[in-house]
Amino acid sequence: MRTLAFDGRMGASGDMLCGALLAAGADPDVLTPVENALDVRYAIDDVMKNGIRATTVDVLLDADGERDDHDADGVDGGDGGHGDHDHRHDHDHNHGDHDHTHAEGAGPSRSYPEVVDLVESMSLPPRVEADALAIFETLGAAEAAVHGTDLDDTHFHEVGADDAIADVVGAALLLDDLAVERVVTTPLxxxxxxxxxxxxxYPVPTPAVVEIAERADWSLRGGPVxxxxxxxxGAAILAHVADGVERLPTLRIERSGYxxxxxxxxxxxxxxxxxVGDGESGLIEDDIRVLETxxxxAAPEVLGGLHDSLRAAGARDVSVVPTTMKKSRPGHLVKVVVKPEDAERVARRLAVETGTLGVRETGARHRWIANRAFETATVEVEGGEYEVGVKIASDSVGVVYDVxxxxxxxxxxAAETDVAVREVMRQAEERIKS
Known part of the structure; x- marks a missing residue:
């Protein structure tokens, strides 16, 4: 599977993403529709960062080739990373990727519907337009949630500026040009x-970033500066296009860039x-923790109820295994699979439910899982039609291996029709397979 993996240890911004995509092999010519629609120009260059050659992307707005620097951030933080420049405007922001300021009146302030109309007017490929609109919806929804407003009433300030739109749409175009099947990012x-x-x-991470990360269900890390x-x-673009992973996947590297x-x-x-490279096709790597006690x-009733109570707390799987303990006493080993973010909550529930004096975390950090989909099959038995749910398991390239x-x-x-359960199951599975 052709995979694009981002290494998020120094964060991300709109122009850094564009630079990384270009450095990894995307064709800059695909940016032409944005330049034509917005009357801007992408200035692409290389710089050295602590001995690493990296690509910068600036969006030049006026006829003289000067950048009117509104970075793509909405109201909650900047979009750093524009080359080696120190941008100044009237309204000061002091950010890690660069020090710059924003003059709210220096560029267009557009509502969310106005941004949508502008993107739809660019005559983009359908999949690129859909990605760009989804990214702006993510940004708008985050701002609306933070400020307690409706999405359609949300006004973008810096995000509504032409160069900010160029960053978002440009990233969508460059990503499409790379033609990858999967995008992942390590914790940002x-x-x-x-x-x-x-x-x-506001504290870093800013409220909008926290809101976006919560919706995307991926991990953030403080630091390193x-x-x-x-x-x-940067968060909104990655939230739409990338799955969060704890570490870089196994890849046969084809291209890389910064x-x-x-x-x-x-x-x-x-x-x-x-x-960018070929990842192993097959099952999907899933980050987990395994808790044991x-x-x-423990009374049989307590053990019998553990599955339901621990699943309610966030457990993904629960096993109770008979074992022999000290002094040859019979006992039970409880093993619980959880997502990393649920581990503490599930451990506490396990302790409260059983009275155990300790819960340990074992060495497993990953598991390999199938893509799971659910469909409804209509079966005909005893002259009637009935609906039965069917689970479909497939690998990372879409090959179905279990129904x-x-x-x-x-x-x-079966209880209603007096037909054997296995016959009902067989018919339901055959309907899906056919």
Missing amino acids: ATGGGEVAMSHGT ETELLTPT GAGDHDFPEHPNVLRAL NLDD SAEYDDAAAV
């Missing part, structure tokens, strides 16, 4: 400290790395 570094914005001073590294635009951030840090190259005095009817559904049909 947010930086630290505080950032000054039009509504006040005390400045803002992850911008709302998108440059603006500032230079003594010990950290300020770059976003992109890797030994019980020698399994839901037992509870089939059992309900």
